[in-house]
Amino acid sequence: MMIVDCLFAVVCLHWYLLPFVDGWVMPPSSHLQHENKVMLSDTNNDDVVPSREEVIDLQTYTKRKSPSDALADLSTACKELEVDRFDVYGDFELDKESSYLRQFEAEVAEYFGKEDSIFCLSGGMAQSIMLAINVRNHTSTSGGSGTNSFACHPTSHLLLHENDAYSELLHLEAVVIGSQTNIYNPETLKDSGCYGMEPIRLSDVKDLLASETTTSYPNQLPINCTEELSTLMIELPHREIGGKLTPWNEVKEIATICKENGINYHCDGARLVEAAAGYGHDSVKETAKPFTSVYISFYKGLGGISGAMLLGDLDFIAEARILLRRFGGNLYTVLPYAISSWAGFRNFQREENIFKYRRDKLARVLKLLSTDARISCIVEFDPKIPEVNMVHGYLRMSYDKCMKALDKVEQTTGIRVLSRVRSCKEDDDTDGADSIQFGCRFEWTMGEANALIDDELFLLGWKTLAQEVEN
Numbered sequence: 001m002m003i004v005d006c007l008f009a010v011v012c013l014h015w016y017l018l019p020f021v022d023g024w025v026m027p028p029s030s031h032l033q034h035e036n037k038v039m040l041s042d043t044n045n046d047d048v049v050p051s052r053e054e055v056i057d058l059q060t061y062t063k064r065k066s067p068s069d070a071l072a073d074l075s076t077a078c079k080e081l082e083v084d085r086f087d088v089y090g091d092f093e094l095d096k097e098s099s100y101l102r103q104f105e106a107e108v109a110e111y112f113g114k115e116d117s118i119f120c121l122s123g124g125m126a127q128s129i130m131l132a133i134n135v136r137n138h139t140s141t142s143g144g145s146g147t148n149s150f151a152c153h154p155t156s157h158l159l160l161h162e163n164d165a166y167s168e169l170l171h172l173e174a175v176v177i178g179s180q181t182n183i184y185n186p187e188t189l190k191d192s193g194c195y196g197m198e199p200i201r202l203s204d205v206k207d208l209l210a211s212e213t214t215t216s217y218p219n220q221l222p223i224n225c226t227e228e229l230s231t232l233m234i235e236l237p238h239r240e241i242g243g244k245l246t247p248w249n250e251v252k253e254i255a256t257i258c259k260e261n262g263i264n265y266h267c268d269g270a271r272l273v274e275a276a277a278g279y280g281h282d283s284v285k286e287t288a289k290p291f292t293s294v295y296i297s298f299y300k301g302l303g304g305i306s307g308a309m310l311l312g313d314l315d316f317i318a319e320a321r322i323l324l325r326r327f328g329g330n331l332y333t334v335l336p337y338a339i340s341s342w343a344g345f346r347n348f349q350r351e352e353n354i355f356k357y358r359r360d361k362l363a364r365v366l367k368l369l370s371t372d373a374r375i376s377c378i379v380e381f382d383p384k385i386p387e388v389n390m391v392h393g394y395l396r397m398s399y400d401k402c403m404k405a406l407d408k409v410e411q412t413t414g415i416r417v418l419s420r421v422r423s424c425k426e427d428d429d430t431d432g433a434d435s436i437q438f439g440c441r442f443e444w445t446m447g448e449a450n451a452l453i454d455d456e457l458f459l460l461g462w463k464t465l466a467q468e469v470e471n
Contacts, residue, residue, distance in 0.1 A: 037452045037453070037454065038056055038452055038453040038454060038457065054414060055410060055414055055415070055416050056414060056415045056416065056453060056457060056461075057416045057419055057449070057450065058415065058416065058417050058418070058450055058453060058457070058458055058461055059416070059417070059418050059419045059420060059442070059444060059450065060419055060449055060450060061445045061446060061447025061448065061449050061450050061451075062303075062447055062448060062449060063448060063449045070305065070340075071336075073340075073343070074336055074339050074340060077339050077340070077342070077343035078339055080343070081100065081339065081342060081343065081346070082100075083100040083335075083339060085100070086333045086335050087099060087100065087101040087333050087334060087335055087338065088332065088333060089330050089331075089332060090321065090324065090325075090330035090334075092321050092330070100338075100342075101119060101334070101338055104119065104338060104341075104342045104345075105117045105118060105119055105309070107342075107345075108296075108309050108311070108345065109311055111284065111285070111345075111349070112272075112284055112285060112288040112294060112296070112311055113283075113284075113285030113288055113289055114288065114294065114311040114312060114313070115312070115313045115314045115317070116311070116312065116313070116314050116316075116317035116318075117309045117310060117311040117312075117317060118309070118310050118317050118320045118321055118324060119307060119308070119309055119334060119337075119338055119341070120307070120308045120309065120310055120324065120329055121306065121307065121308070121329055121331070121334065121337060122306070122307075122308055123157070123268075123270055123295055123297050123308045124157075124162050124165065125308070125324075125327055125329050126295045126308045126309070126310040127157075127158065127233075127266075127268065127295050127310075128165060128166065128169065128170060128327065129310060129320050129323045129324060129327060130231070130266055130293050130295065130310060130312075130320075131150055131166060131170060131172060131230075131231060132170055132323055133316060133319050133320060133323065134150070134230040134231045134264040134266070134293075135148060135150075135170070135172060135230045135231075137319075138230035138231075138262070138264070139262060148171065148172050148173055148228065148230075149172060149173040149174070149175055149216055149223050149225075149228050149229055149230065150166070150172060150173075150174060150175065150229065150230055150231035150232070150233060151174070151175040151176075151177050151208065151225070151229055151231070151232045151233065152174060152175075152176065152177070152232075152233040152234075152235075152268075153176070153177065153178050153199065153200050153233075153234070153235060153238060154176050154178050154189065154194075154197070155189060155194050155197065155235075155238060155239075155240035155241055156174075156233060156235065156268065157235075157239075157268065157270075158174070158233075159174060159176070159186055159217070160186050160189060160190055160240065164218060167218050167219075173216035173217065173218075173219060173221055173223060174216060174217045174218070175208070175214055175216055175217075175223055175225060175229065176217055177200060177204045177205065177208050178197070178198065178199075178200055178201075178204055188425075189240070191424070191425035192424045192425050193392065193394065193422075193424060193438070193441045194240050194241045194242075194392075195380075195382050195392075195394055195438065195441075196382060197240075197241045198241070198244065199234075199235075199237075199238045199241065199244045199245060199246045200234050200235075200238075200246050200254075201246060201247075201250060202247075202250035202253050202254055205232065205254050205257055206257070208225050209225055209226055209257065209261060211225070212224065213225075226261055229261075229263055230263065230264060231263065231264045231265075231266050232254070232258055232263050232264070232265055232266070233266045233267075233268055234246060234251070234254070234265075234266075234267060234268070235267075235268040235269075235270075236251075236267055236268070236269055236271075236272055236275035236287070237271055237274060237275050237278060237387060237388045237390065239270070239271065239390070241382070241392070242381075242382045242383055242386075242390060242391050242392035242443075243271075243274070243278075243383075243386060243387055243388040243389070243390035243391060243392075244383055244387055245275060245278050245279065245387045245388065248279050251290055252290050254290075255290035255291070258292075264292045264293065265290065265291050265292050265293075266291060266292065266293045266294070266295075267288065267290075267291040267293070267294045267295070268295055269287075269288070269291075269294050269295055269296050270295065270296065270297035270300055270308075271297070271300055271301055271388070271390075272284060272287055272288065272294065272296050273296075273301060273302070273348060273355055274301055274355045274359075274388040274389055274390070275287055275388060276355075277353075277355035277356040277359055277388065277389070278355075278359060278387045278388040280356075288311070292312060292313075292316075293310065293311060293312040293316060294310075294311045294312070295308060295309070295310050295311075296308065296309050296311070298340070298341035298344055298345065299341075301348075301355065301389075301447070302341070302344040302345055302347075302348050303340075303343075303344035303347065303348075303448075304337070304340040304341035304343075304344040304345075305336065305337055305340040305341075306337050306340075306341075307334075307337040307338060307340065307341035309341075355388070355389055357451070358389035358446040358447065358451050359386060359387075359388055359389040359446070361389075361446050361451050361455075362386045362389050362390075362391060362444070362446040363385060363386050364455060365446075365455055365458045365459075366381055366384075366385070366386060366391065368455060368458065368459045369381075369458065369459065369462050370384065372459065372462070372463060372466075374463060374466035374467065374470070375462045375463060375465075375466045377396070377466065378395060378396050378397060378465070378466050378469050379393050379394065379395050379396070379462075380393070380394045380396070380438070381393050381394075382394065389445060389446040389447070390443065390444065390445045390446075391443075391444050392441060392442070392443055392444070393441060393442050393443075393444055394424070394438040394440075394441045395421075395438060395439060395440045395441065395442070396437060396438060396439065397439050397440065397469055398439040398440070399421065399422075399423035399424075399439055399440040401439070401469065402418075402421055402439070402440050402469075403421065405465055405468040405469050406418055406421070406465065408468050409461065409464045409465050409468055412464070413460070413461065413464055415457065415460065415461035415464070416461075417461040417462060417464075417465050418442050420442060420443070421440050421441070421442050422440060422441055422442065423439065423440050424438050424439055424440055424441055
């Protein structure tokens, strides 16, 4: 411990006196080369409380633009993308030579290795359309039809964050699969987190299809999965469990099982480009290949204002265009959202290695924090080694104590260690976070903003927080 304290004293000396250089190398990214890295020597050594602009935010991963700047960027993007006319009601009757929207959709479909795609305003709409199509077209292995169920992980966005739209609007039943389905309770998972939960595994799928019946949600109906299951959804990466990935060999084996059983295999790929980096794939085509349909988001890691894309074969997307009308999704024009999404997608293509860099950066920082005795006493990361550029953290302190300590650290050092923290409900009686005395939790994504902060600033901020909690 004395050695650790000495090292911390050296870091503090750097804080007050010396410019710090850690041999950090910019990734080959045109975007990042125009940014300024936040280093230890950038912090100041006076007694003045830092302003909001001066605070170094370790958690915020996106640089938020003002509305006027974001709209000005749309004008620039229209010129760069050579878009000189609006889409009208989805441009469904036009081809990519006549419509920028058709061109955008074709470009994304080609990039992900699918026959076609359709732009949607939200992921919720995209995946509802997918489920509606698969249920209507599904035929069981025995030749029956009319199935009304799909399978997904307990932490699926459809179960936790869409107010049961799949049930209330589509009249579907969900079959929850995974190692902890016996404790499944959506409100508990939202309130207390999903510490230690695993992604969907091959064994889960085999067990599900081997059982004669299983129980559905929300109505507790008996479901024969080999006959009534139209779709198996798998999220890559699993956001609610800290960005964990189903092992790639298992992803492919599950695809074979789904094909043999006449089950559509859908990827909730809101962050699929991050998953591709996590798997080490040379191309996202490889990541998308096993799936019959894929959904991707543009506003998360790709920087769009809002928007999603649903990808699949030609017949699937042709049917999706009809359902997009029925869902009210083909607005008179989607140009602001589509242009922002297309520009973000083009930027990503120019710097495809960026998510690998961010994952490696996060892994490096987590190793620094986890090997510090004081820090490891107050926080546990799940997973311990990040699989993508995201991880979840669980803090061994109450929410109120955490917020007071965070505020004190920010006032004294100018470092905002965490800007978004959620309380863990104390009356949880499951095997989740509270059973091991976690009082609050957070999500940590390494993105365009915090990836530029020097590693030692993360260590300094967290170590100061640990000392404040001790005091």
